[in-house]
Amino acid sequence: MSILVYIDSQEGKIKKSTLEAASYGSALAGQLGTVAIALILGPVVQEDIRILGKCGVTRILHDPTDKLDRFDSGVISSVIQETSRREKADILVFSHNFHGKALAPLVAAGLQGGIVTGVIALPETGTGFIVKKNVFSGKAFAFVRIKSAIKTLTLLPNAYPISETGGDIAVQIFDSGITETDFRVKVTATEIEKGEIPLAEAEIIVSGGRGLKGPENWGIVQDLAEALGAATACSRPVADSGWRPHHEHVGQTGLTVRPNLYIAIGISGAIQHLAGVNGSKLIVVINKDPEAPFFKAADYGIVGDAFQVVPQLTAAIKKLKG
Amino acid sequence: MKILVCISRTADTTAKIAFSNNNTKFDETGVQFIMNPYDEWYALVRAMELKEKMGATVHLILVGDQQSEPIIRKGLAYGADDAVRIDSGSADPYFIASQIAGYSQLEHFDLILTGKETIDFNGSAIGGMVAGFLGIPFISLATWFELNGTQVIVRREIEGGTETCRVELPIVISCQKGVAEMRTPSIRGITSARLKPLLVIAPREAPEFTEVVRFELPAAKSGVKLVSADHPEELVRLLHEEARVI
Numbered sequence: 001m002s003i004l005v006y007i008d009s010q011e012g013k014i015k016k017s018t019l020e021a022a023s024y025g026s027a028l029a030g031q032l033g034t035v036a037i038a039l040i041l042g043p044v045v046q047e048d049i050r051i052l053g054k055c056g057v058t059r060i061l062h063d064p065t066d067k068l069d070r071f072d073s074g075v076i077s078s079v080i081q082e083t084s085r086r087e088k089a090d091i092l093v094f095s096h097n098f099h100g101k102a103l104a105p106l107v108a109a110g111l112q113g114g115i116v117t118g119v120i121a122l123p124e125t126g127t128g129f130i131v132k133k134n135v136f137s138g139k140a141f142a143f144v145r146i147k148s149a150i151k152t153l154t155l156l157p158n159a160y161p162i163s164e165t166g167g168d169i170a171v172q173i174f175d176s177g178i179t180e181t182d183f184r185v186k187v188t189a190t191e192i193e194k195g196e197i198p199l200a201e202a203e204i205i206v207s208g209g210r211g212l213k214g215p216e217n218w219g220i221v222q223d224l225a226e227a228l229g230a231a232t233a234c235s236r237p238v239a240d241s242g243w244r245p246h247h248e249h250v251g252q253t254g255l256t257v258r259p260n261l262y263i264a265i266g267i268s269g270a271i272q273h274l275a276g277v278n279g280s281k282l283i284v285v286i287n288k289d290p291e292a293p294f295f296k297a298a299d300y301g302i303v304g305d306a307f308q309v310v311p312q313l314t315a316a317i318k319k320l321k322g
Numbered sequence: 323m324k325i326l327v328c329i330s331r332t333a334d335t336t337a338k339i340a341f342s343n344n345n346t347k348f349d350e351t352g353v354q355f356i357m358n359p360y361d362e363w364y365a366l367v368r369a370m371e372l373k374e375k376m377g378a379t380v381h382l383i384l385v386g387d388q389q390s391e392p393i394i395r396k397g398l399a400y401g402a403d404d405a406v407r408i409d410s411g412s413a414d415p416y417f418i419a420s421q422i423a424g425y426s427q428l429e430h431f432d433l434i435l436t437g438k439e440t441i442d443f444n445g446s447a448i449g450g451m452v453a454g455f456l457g458i459p460f461i462s463l464a465t466w467f468e469l470n471g472t473q474v475i476v477r478r479e480i481e482g483g484t485e486t487c488r489v490e491l492p493i494v495i496s497c498q499k500g501v502a503e504m505r506t507p508s509i510r511g512i513t514s515a516r517l518k519p520l521l522v523i524a525p526r527e528a529p530e531f532t533e534v535v536r537f538e539l540p541a542a543k544s545g546v547k548l549v550s551a552d553h554p555e556e557l558v559r560l561l562h563e564e565a566r567v568i
Contacts, residue, residue: 010481071485073450074459098480102462105450108416114531115415115447130535135443139339141538142443148416148531184459185487188475192483200481204568228568246465246500247483252335252441253359253499261567271336275441282567284557285546295546300560304551316555320562 003029004089006080007040007052008099009069011192014040014048016162016201017095019055021155023163025093026056027122032091037061039083041076041176042068049171056166061087063176071099072185077106079176084111089150096154097200104154113150120159137252137275156279157200158258199248202231204261207250207277209235211266211287211306215243220310221265227317233257235267251276265306269294286310323378323469325369326431328422328449329361329397331390332442341537348442348537357393360437362400364497367505369435370401372469378433379403383425385418387411391520398515399507405518410525413443413534419451420528426456432491433474438463438498446496453494461489465500 005025008018022038029036035058040049043064052060061083068076080103084092092107094100096118108115116131120141124130128145134156135142199205206225208218218232225232232248239249250257252272258279265286267273274297277283285298288305295301302309333339333348334356340349357366369380382397382405384390394405408421426434434453439446446462453460461467465484467476474493477486477500507515549557561568 015481071480072459073462074453077454098463098478101446102450102460105415105419105447106454106460108447109419109451109454113416115451116532117445117447132538133444135537136333136339137335137441137444139540140341141540143535143538145533145535146531147533148529185461185489187485187487189486190480190483191485192480196482198482247479249499253363261561261565275335282561282565284561297543298546299543299565300549300557301546302549302551302554302557309551309554312554313558316558317568319555320558320568 001034002087002089003034003036003091003093004080004084004087005036005038005057005093006100006103007038008095008097009040009042009044009048012043012045014044014052015095015097017097017157019052019162020157020160021093021095022052022055022057024122024155024160026163026166028091028093029058031122031125035059037087037089039080041079042066050168053169054164054166056163057169060169060171062171062173064173065176065178067180068176068178070183070187072183073102073106074184075178075182077103077110079178080107081110082176092150092152094152094154096156100154104152108152111150111152112148113152114146114148115152116144116146117154118156119153120156134279137256138279156258158203158260193247197231199231199233199250199255199257202257202259204228204230205233205257205259206230206263206265207233207235207267208238208265209267210237217307218244220307220314224263224310224314224317227314227321235273264294265310267294268292269297323372323376323433324429324431325372325378325380326426326429326434327361327366327369327380327382327397327402328434328436328452329366329382329384329393330358330440331355331384331386331393332358332440335359335441339539345536345538346534355389355393357396358437358440360439360441360498363504364499364501365435365437366397366400366402367502368497371502373401376469381405381429381431383408383422385410385412385421385525394520395515396507398518398520399511401511403518404521406521406523408525409522412530414530414532415445415447415451416532417528417530419448419455421525422448423452423455424526426452434492434494436494436496438496449494449496458492458494459489460494461487462496464495464497467495467501
């Protein structure tokens with residue numbers, strides 16, 4: 001019996017969302033009196049492996065082969081399944097990030113076990129195994145019992161804190177024996193926006209809507225985001241009008257985010273937009289319309305003109321941060 | 323070219339979320355049910371585009387009870403050729419994917435499309451599990467794809483960007499915004515949908531590994547705390563000292 005956590009990386013850096021998964025897996029191992037094993041596939045920087053050790057995992061397995069850096073969900077999931085059988089893992093933990101969403105179902109099918117995605121808390125393990133997950137786009141929670149011997153979970157990003165209490169862990173290097181012919185998905189191009197904080201991992205998000213009137217006015221959003229170390233996002237009409245790139249669109253049809261702080265500027269708060277953001281821990285709404293539905297979902301709000309309020313906010317934050 | 327589109331029935335986005343039977347059942351009173359938007363706007367509409375462009379045939383599958391038939395008829399109204407409903411009320415991903423994979427094994431589809439997730443259970447597991455059972459590649463969260471002979475060129479979302487890949491058919495793709503242009507069924511489509519074949523078959527033997535024990539609603543927000551527009555610095559103070567998020 002053991003818990004296997006898949007560690008996901010991008011360009012050699014371990015993703016924050018999988019450090020959360022490792023911390024979750026470690027806490028779960030403590031709860032069940034078993035061990036948590038972290039599995040890293042592909043090259044990652046040493047410093048990040050050290051940080052991973054701090055998450056409290058018992059062992060780290062690492063196949064640093066270059067080609068595992070290319071994401072073929074079939075190849076990666078087969079290595080996870082083999083490792084899982086070898087280590088007699090009965091619980092597999094992934095982040096509910098882009099790669100986790102692709103891998104976890106393949107692994108659950110291959111290992112013939114139940115799966116629950118988008119988990120947000122440690123399970124109840126008193127009688128059976130019951131996990132809490134978000135349903136109805138964050139408008140409710142479901143407690144789901146998993147009855148199979150092997151269980152696969154994906155952990156929603158920003159739902160579980162990263163632990164830093166573990167010690168240094170020796171890394172076991174292994175060779176998964178993957179060859180070029182195993183790859184059926186050929187990655188031909190990767191485009192990552194340089195220097196931006198990925199929305200899915202951002203702790204603070206500053207988001208703009210139609211109230212900003214045009215793309216030329218995005219400076220105030222970007223200035224505020226920069227002062228906060230935040231990522232920028234937008235509502236659907238803004239992305240559809242081409243004011244901002246589509247990957248910034250949050251909402252039901254765009255990205256679902258759950259930062260610690262979501263600041264909505266000039267966004268009315270249509271139910272489809274709320275579906276993408278109501279998992280945020282704290283919501284601030286700035287809108288000149290006091291009747292904007294977003295205020296009902298907000299923790300703090302300012303009824304006022306964004307063009308006056310936002311630059312003053314930015315100045316106050318800069319002052320706070322010295 | 324045979325395309326299978328997996329569709330499901332979900333509560334409408336604007337539905338009031340409430341639970342009955344001691345919070346163990348979703349309260350359907352007054353709730354309108356729709357085709358899961360990701361299945362409809364992206365997977366199904368993209369399949370219709372491919373049908374028109376290259377003469378593919380489009381087949382629908384839904385695992386659900388009789389109440390889902392209006393949803394299937396809507397799918398047929400878009401122009402799908404036929405549909406099959408696997409008669410089961412199960413909500414377990416392993417069970418549902420087993421049904422779809424089992425049916426696909428008999429029919430040999432070149433391309434299997436799903437939406438990225440359902441808007442009620444937010445699972446996102448079906449496509450990957452079907453691919454896993456069939457032993458074929460799975461591309462998740464596609465934002466664009468084109469067919470080129472027996473190859474698919476597909477772009478998918480990754481953290482902070484996109485990745486383009488090339489894969490040989492057959493393949494399972496989960497679709498999201500970007501893969502198809504918006505459209506609605508035509509009047510002719512709606513009229514002819516009634517006459518199209520809708521086969522109902524009994525589910526095959528498969529385990530159900532998960533069950534919802536209960537639901538819970540999030541604690542109600544205590545209400546918005548408004549700060550005067552003349553003193554935005556007060557908001558910064560609250561975020562720093564009271565909420566401690568900055």
